[in-house]
Amino acid sequence: MTEVKMIRDRTGPFEERPFFEQSEIEAISAAELREVALFPKQPEPIRVDRFIEKRFELVEDYDELPPGILGYTRFGLKGAEAVIISRALEEEGSRVAKRRIGTTLAHEAGHILLHSHLFATGDLHEGARRFGGEFDAQEQRVLCRDNFVEAGGTSSGGYDGRWWEFQANQIMGALLLPKTLVLDALDGLLDTGGLMGRRRLDPTNRQRANVLLSAMFDVNPVVAQRRTEQLFPAKDSAQLTF
16 A cells, blocks of 8 residues: 555544545555455455455454444554454344445454554554543554444434544445446446546436445445445536536
């Protein structure tokens, strides 16, 4: 990964935080999948468990976690040491739960790819104790709650300043539904327009696109919806009917 741009930050648990353009997130995710030969030639589910195993030499473990906690990654000075997923998800055994395991693993992979170096520096400040248990400075881990993974933030739709969760979700979407594969999957539903010739998703096709992506990449519908919102912002689609 190329050198990361860092900016000063007093709202989170670190003195500085990384900054990524969405284009960088897409490029990082695609490059990482290709590095371990897990970028498919055509749209299909991404084996994110194999990605973590091959890329970080880690196999997820399952443990009893508090209600609302889907998983976490334990970090050390040399990077990620363990990826833990809620045993309740595994024991549920439903298709929805299995998909949530994949989503959680991709979210944790995002933390490892983007945030390992922050733990290696040990550059914490007083903010590390102000997040109601989200950041565990003693255990060197970020607890990932269900309202920040598939739900995409708080009940009001935002991340309440938790930039690390927003960034992990950006990588999560790009790993599970790589941009070029999404474009291939939705080829028949997209329009081309605008000065830059960008491909756009008409509002009338959004629900159909979400259903298609959910099935094709084996993710829960809300994950597919978040990804289409990310790749095809509503403001761009609105131009079609202006």
